Amino acid sequence: MLPERFVSTEPAGTSDDIATLAKGGRTNILGFVLRLAARLPFLFIAGRVYGPEIVGRFALAVLVIEIAALLATLGLKRGLAQALASTDRPHSHVVWDAMVVAFIASIAASALLFAVPEIMYPNSQVQGMERFLSLAVIAVAWSDVSLAALAYRHNIKASVTARAIVEPWTISIAAWVLSYISARDGLIIAYVVSMTAALFASLYPFIREYGLPRGWVPHPSAIFALARRNVPLAGADAIEWGTRNVDRFILGLLFVPEVVGIYYMAQQVASLPQRLKSSFDPILGPVVTKSLAEGDLAAVARQVRQVGFWIIAAQAALMVMFVIPAEGVMGLIGPEFVIGAGALVVLLVAEVLASPGAVSEVGLVYTARHRNLMISLLVLGLQVALSFALVFLMRDLAWPREYQAAGPAVALLISVTIGSVAKSWVLSRMLGANVVCFRWAFVWAILTGGVVGMAFASLPPEYEWAELSIGMPAILVSYLYVIIKFAFGPEDRALFRKLPKSSGPTLPVEEKL
DSSP states (O other): OOOGGGOOOSOOOSSHHHHHHHHHHHHHHHHHHHHHHHHHHHHHHIIIIIHHHHHHHHHHHHHHHHHHHHHHTTTHHHHHHHHHHTOOSOHHHHHHHHHHHHHHHHHHHHHHHHHOGGGTOTTSOOOTTGGGGGGHHHHHHHHHHHHHHHHHTTOOHHHIIIIIIIHHHHHHHHHHHHTTTOTTTHHHHHHHHHHHHHHHHHHHHHHHHHOSOTTOOOOHHHHHHHHHHTHHHHHHHHHHHHHHHHHHHHHHHHSOHHHHHHHHHHHHHHHHHHHHHHHHHHHHHHHHHHHHHTTOHHHHHHHHHHHHHHHHHHHHHHHHHHHTTHHHHHHHHOGGGGGGHHHHHHHHHHHHHHHHHHHHHHHHHHHOHHHHHHHHHHHHHHHHHHHHHHHHHHHHTTOOHHHHHTHHHHHHHHHHHHHHHHHHHHHHHHHTSOOOOOOTHHHHHHHHHHHHHHHHHTSOGGGHHHIIIIIHHHHHHHHHHHHHHHTOOTTGGGGGSOOOGGGSOOOOOGGGO
């Protein structure tokens, strides 16, 4: 049962929260499009210039950096909003306390990886400047915490600028330039440069919003209490991240870097839809915590249901658009990557099926964080066990290596589907209302897009170019026509409608808390 402060018999509001979500969603979808435009050049440069082997070593190293940075934030990416909403201290003092926590933890993680770089490169020898990649942990952690603080003030533009413009364009340009200097270390240096640039792009608006901590004295007890309270959040973040990335680590243990590089590229393409979900996190978290503080459970259910529908509708569109011409999409990255098309298809389907649970988790981390953590642990354990089991089974059956390498993707598909059902059911029980919005128009839109895609796929070989250049936009247009025409209601269309300023949300200010 929920604590009494979360229980309310008052009817939910009807417009302000949806308007807030729609406004943040529009900003972040723009950021997603910008990030997509910047990420594609990087994939092309990494695949064609550096090749599968170097990309595979880079993919494993970055995996370790990202999990280290995630742990170093100690759950503050989600927990900071709740800390700010429930404090009587000046907000600038609270956020700088959080920055201190992240700095100490990231320094420790960075030092460990620098001293033992084999953690980042488990299947190959450490060479050149590769151990210096560990320094990126500090930049990633500080950037995440500062953007979380800005999201509490509904400043989503900073996240779009740092994550969708500065970071991807910097790594794309740097990777291309550095390829002429060092074909071995170019990707690693480019990553460090891009994370550093994103950090400065995050800190500038952070300091403008909260200012320097005048009169602030770090409170060790408050800092450690904040870290201790956020352990379940940090665990949930780490497990969610692990669910989406442990497959890459398992491949690194079982296969050569070349296989990891091919899978990584498929994963990068497939993760583009997942970024739509993460685009809503900065605004959905504060909106949910506000409704919970008011005891409006019906509003939380409505918010989760609404955002879930938007995300699934968009992710399904990208799934159909990329699945049918999967071989052509992977071929654009490089001819060696075409064999990763099967893994790409499985990963794209997994992203759609995982969405209801991923969105439900935004509510669970504030209402049933320990239960959410247990479900996530069980799902991760199932995924790891299935990954090894499928790979070893296919080896015993002497299946080709590309089939074996897709085993972790199949394990991901099965486990995230089970986790999605479980988390959605638990949150529905907690809130006393359904949190998943399924509409039959989804099916008709997917079928319509699929028919259009198959028509282009059946063209003679000399017209293969049309499958990507004309077919993919045609799939998207046909899907969107059906989904918007037959599935979108008035609240759904708020995502595309710029509402008057007077109907927008009141930004939180310290005096009102």
